[in-house]
Amino acid sequence: MKLMKYLTLYDKILIIFVIAVSLTAIIFPIIYQWNTVNNKTDVYIMIQSGNEIVRKIDVSRTYSKEPTYIKVKGPLGISLIEAHNGKVRLKKAPEADPLKICEKTGWISEAGPRIICVPNKITVWIETGENDIDGISR
C-alpha cells in the first residue's frame, strides 16, 4: 500500500485504463469464439431455383424424428429435397433430367459443397454466418 502514496491521480487513471484494455483484448475473442461455436441458429439450408432463393430453412429445425421434404419446381419438373438431422440431399430429380447428377451427390452437412442440378436449375447448399470455404474447385 506504500506504493499508492506515490501515485498521482493520473497514474491511477492510466493504470486502470491499461488493465481495462488488456482485459478487453483477452475477453472479447473468447466471447466471440463462444458465440460462433454455440450459435446454431446461424446455419441455414438454402434452396435456389433459377436465379432466385426460394427457401431458407433453419438447420436446427431439421433435427426431428421425421425428415422434412421440400418440393421445388424447375424447368424440367419437380425436384424433391430432403432435410434431416442437419443434413440435406436432393432425393429425387425429375424423370426428364437425363443424368440425375444431383441425386448422386448425396447428403451434404456443412458449408462449402453445393448440390447443383444444372438441367433443372436448382441449387442447394448450407450457409453459415462465416463460411470457412468460399467456393470449391471441381
Place this chain on the structure above:
Amino acid sequence: MAFLVNKKYVIITIIILTVSTFLFYNSKKRVEIYSESEFLMDTLVTIKVKDQSGAKEAVAQSFTVMKKWAERLDRHDENSAITSINKYGSKGVQVASEIIYLFSAAGKYYRLSNGAFDITIAPLLDLWGFGQQEQTVPLREEVNKTLARVGFSKLLINQKNNFVYLKPDMKVDLGGMAKGFIVDKGISSLEDSGIKSAFINAGGNIRVLGSKYTGRPWHVGIRKPGQEGEIFTDYIIGMEEGSVATSGDYERYFTYNGKRYSHLLDPRTGYQARDMQAVTIFAPDAFTADILSTAIFIMGREEGQKLINELTGVEGFIVRDESDIWLSEGFKDLVINQ
C-alpha cells in the same frame, strides 16, 4: 515521486492505446459479403463482393458482360461467333480481335502441350455425343476417320485482318478455355466498377480479386474425385489473387458396360485420357488455369508435372487417386491448413 506526474503524458498514452485497440479490432472485423448466383455456361456462376455502395449494380454488370461473352463463344448458339467459324470457316471468317486472341492462345497451348489441348476437337466430341442428349462409344474406324478432321495445325489465323480459316468438315469447340476467359471478363468488369475485393466461381473455375477482408484470403476447397459434395480437407487453399480450375473425369461422363467415359478426350487418340482422376491448376488468370487444367489432365502426370514446373506463376495439384497426390512446391504454399 510519482511514475507519471504529467497529465499530458496520461492523455497521450490513453489516446494511443484507444486508437491502436480500435484499429486492431477493426482490421479483424468480418465484412458483409454481397453474393449473387446465376445459371450460365451450363453451370452455376456465383459472384461474391464486399458489400459496399454500388456492389449490386457492379455484380449485375459483371453478369451482363459474362452472359454476352458466353453467347459469343457457345458453339451450340446459332448466332455465336464460333458457330459462324464452324459454318463458314472453310471460306474464312472475320472475327473480333478478342476471338483472334483466344485462337492464338489456343495455338500456344496446343504447341506447349504437344497437341493435348486442341480446340479443333469438336468433331470428336460430337462423335461421342458430348453436348448432346445421347452418348455412345463409337467404333474404332469411326474414331480414326474423325481424327482426320482434328488438328490445330490445320487451322489458319490471319492476325492482320482477323480472319480464321478451317479445313472443310473441321469444327472448333472452346469448352476447354471459354469459361476461364469469361470469368476474367467478369473480374475486369467488377474492377472497372471500383470493386477491390471479389470472388467469381463458375462451376469450379474460380478467380479472386484481393482478399476477402484484411487478413483473410478467400478459402477454396478442392473436390474429391470419388465423392460429389466432399473436399480434400487437408488441402484448403487461401487466395488473395489469381485463379484455380479443376478438370476431373467425374464432371461430364457416361457409363457403358460398367466403364466410365468422360468428356476429357485426347485429341491425338480420340479416346479418354485415363492417367489421373483430377488436376487442379493455380494460375495468375482464369483463362490460363482453365486451359492448363484440361491440357495437363490429357497430357498425363509425368508430362503434366514437367510443364507445371516450367511455367512461371503456375502451380498444380494432381490426383491419380486419393492415396497418390502430387503438389508442386508453390501449391504447397497456397495450402492454409498444412
